[in-house]
Amino acid sequence: MEHRLVHVDGKELKISNPDKRLFPQLSKWEFILAYYRLAPYLLPYCRNRALTTIRFPDGVEGKSFYQKNAPSHRPDWIETVNDGDIEYVMLNNAPTLVWLANLACVELHVSFNTVHEPMKPTELVFDLDPSVPGFPRVVEAALMIRELLLQLGLDGIVKTSGASGLQIYLPLEPRYTYDETRKVGKFIAHYFAKRQPALITVERSVNKRGDKIYFDYLQHWRNKTLIAPYSIRAVPEATVSTPLSWEELTPALSPKQFTCANIFDRLEQKGDLFAEALRKKVRLDEILQFIDRNRL
Known part of the structure; x- marks a missing residue:
């Protein structure tokens, strides 16, 4: 069976079936190289967090499965953390990323908290998903939410999910x-569902949403995960969950436009627009006091 040996930061890894097609336009080797190049941008947001992957051993057009537990055949240098009955991989370095990519772990989903503070998230995230195809209404909803955040003295960082939606992060x-954080997320979600009922819903059932944008505040919780910034998504275009400037949110925007084919040119031109999430933190004290005071 064909394989290729590579050395990454002092670790030797055997890449199996490097010419195997994982995406219509990407071999497994090209996919691994893409993740290796994304490592400096992706790793800061994955480090010391519980990782859930979605694996596609026969390519993104084949069957997949979620993997939470660390594989038993892992190298001894892979860092893990136990949480209940699950032993999670921690994506803390480039060799671990390459090892995961070799296992066809296409999507990387991380916890909202680090292992050091298991009950306290490092961000509050508003996840916006369309109920029917089309992205302009997602953009419209995101801009409305940002306007309210600014009125509350807050601001968020926005990124594409890489699939069909947008995610707004409040770094904490x-x-x-x-x-x-659930109290704040629920308040803002229901605020918009009541004031923009033709645009935004908190209805979980897809069949009952119509064409509205689903404001998912329930996903933000302990032991739940969200697609990591700069994770590749398992769609034929090999899209990447990409941080944006707010000025880029226009009706012409599409999450399909950010892919493995162009993400590196974008990073060279714009840098890491999500880096602010590691530096600038917001406070929720005032909005929590308002919610408690008004029993909302």
């Missing part, structure tokens, strides 16, 4: 509990 110091 790990000082708020999941109960507190």
Whole structure:
């Protein structure tokens, strides 16, 4: 069986079937190289977090499965963390990323908290998903939410999911509990569902949403995950979950336009637009006090 030996930061890895087609336009080797090049941008947002992957051993047009537990055949240098009955991989370095890519772990989903603060998330995330094809209404909803955030003295960082939606991050110091962040997420989601009922819904059932944008505040919780910034998505175009500037949110925007084929030119031109998430933190004290005061 064909394989290729590579050395990554002092670790030797055997890449199996490098010429195997994982995407219509990407071999497994090209996919691994893409993740290796994305490592400097992706790793800061995955480090010391529980990782869930979606594996596609026969390519993205084949069957897939979720993997939470670390494979038993892993190298001894792979870092893991136990949470209940699950032993999660921690994606803390480039060799681990290449090892995961060799297993055809296409999508990388990480927890909202680090292992150091298991009950306190480092961000509050608003996940916006269309119920029917089309992206302009997702953009419209995101811009409305940002306008409210600015009025509240807050601001978020936005990225594509890489699939069909947008995600707005409020970076936090790990000082708020999941109960507190859920309280804020629920308040803002229901606020828009009531004031923009033709555009935004909190209805979980897809069949009952019509053409509305689903504001998913329930996904933000302990032991739940979200697609990592700069993770590749398992779609034929090999899209990448890509941070954006707010000025890029126009009706012409599409998450399909950011792919493995062009993400590196974008990073060279614009840098890591998500890096601010590691530096600039917001405080939720005032909005929590408002919610409690008004019993919302």
